[in-house]
Amino acid sequence: MDVETVVQEQRQDGEDGVAAVAFKRIRGDIIAGILPPTRKLKLEQLKAQYGTSVSTLREILNRLASESLVVAEGQRGFEVAAATPANLREVADLRLLLESHALRLSLSAGDLDWEGRVVAARHKLSVVETQLLKGDMGRTLQWVHYDFAFHNALISACGSQTLLDLHASVFDRFIRYHLLAATFRGAAVMDDHRALFDLAMARDIEPCVIKLTSHIRAGVEHVLGSGRI
Structure with a gap:
């Protein structure tokens, strides 16, 4: 295995670790009500708050949408699922x-x-x-x-x-x-x-x-x- 491959794998492992931490934090904040129901989830704000990239945030929010904790609004973005x-x-x-x-x-x-x-x-x-x-x-x-x-x-x-x-x-x-x-x-x-x-x-x-x-x-x-x- 060459050096470039090793570096790429290490970088990927680091990105995966950051994504996992961000996913856990965002999910926990929704469950705890820190991100309250119907809150618009603006990617640039989340990027600064959770320290991860916009592309990673999209993946995280889509995962949370599959759990019905987030609603994907098509071109309008994402929001925290309502509580009814x-x-x-x-x-x-x-x-x-x-x-x-x-x-x-x-x-x-x-x-x-x-x-x-x-x-x-x-x-x-x-x-x-x-x-x-x-x-x-x-x-x-x-x-x-x-x-x-x-x-x-x-x-x-x-x-x-x-x-x-x-x-x-x-x-x-x-x-x-x-x-x-x-x-x-x-x-x-x-x-x-x-x-x-x-x-x-x-x-x-x-x-x-x-x-x-x-x-x-x-x-x-x-x-x-x-x-x-």
Whole structure:
């Protein structure tokens, strides 16, 4: 391999690394509401903000459009996807479809290592939720992280990485609404997580799916009741 080829490959690796970081940052900022719904995404502004090229930004925004986090407006460019009650319910239905299926598979197949992951995730989530109940709202983003980790642990023995990846993408779209609502559901969500944990450990599959359903539905109503969507 000649020197020129090596240099080109190193340059490509560097560009790929920058693109990956920019993708993660832009996606995270949309989910967190830093880039709010319907915000026009002007490429020159994003170039300065995220430190990447216009061509790379177009690729990133098209990827995010495939996740329904961004809307491509043809010749008019891109904007952050709107947040609407109808879309929230649609995302919740999709999450429930994926997570219920994965939960059934996982509870049937989960071994001791799976139990360990669920126990650890449950403990971390409980600690953060206790702090939130005490009024430490600065832990909201930490709660989002551990909430996903708990639900992901519950379904982690489903045996399908594709299913896990799809669920993670939809979960992010769902949690975006919670971050826009900017409120914590309180003791009720802790009770739900405790019940999900107990039912999962008992491998009580259908009651666990029923609890998951009511948990997600209650989350939807909480977000809509915030008046921010």
